[in-house]
Amino acid sequence: MAVELSSVHMEVRSYEIDPQHHVNGSVYQQYADHSRFACVRAAGIDIDELLGSGFGPVNLETVIRYHNELRGGDEVDVSCAWIWGEGKTYRVEHVLRRGDGEIAAEVQHVSGLLDLKARRLTSDPATQWRSRAKRPELLGFS
Structure with a gap:
């Protein structure tokens, strides 16, 4: 499992129920x-x-694992961790944690970076992301 590098805090809204x-x-x-x-x-x-x-980011696969329900008015922290390997794809993993500390769900993406002219995935998305980042550690780069 990747280290959680970033997190956002949200409240469940009534229209999401x-x-x-x-x-x-x-x-x-x-x-x-x-x-x-x-x-x-x-x-x-x-x-x-x-x-x-x-270049444009694209999700190629998304898997959601539900653990505990989220209900209206709950607060949730959603982490974001990037996992880099070789090749055209990378993973981004999220843990959705309720205010009581329980994990509500995990969301995992396999993603790529689309070359918008060629309409193909770029062969080295990590280089493209890293070269643009002012704080590359937030994207899992050391």
Whole structure:
């Protein structure tokens, strides 16, 4: 498991609740997306500049593991940890933790960086991300 590098704090809103009075499943992914975007911004990367230079992040696979329900009014901390390897993809892992400390869910993404002209994944996404980051440690770089 990766080290949690960044976290955002949110409150469950009433419109995110399903008929069973817990958070709708798709909202967990939205929380993870929000956390990842906040992490990128905190690392000093301007998404408009990234897109303007011809690259766009894409999710290729998302897995959600539910542990404990989130309900309306609950507070949740959503971590963001980046895991780099070789090749065209990388992973981003999120842990959604309730205010009482219990893990509500884990969300894991396999992602890539799309070359917007070629419409193909770039062969070395880590280099592209690292070169743009003012705080690369927030993206898992040492």
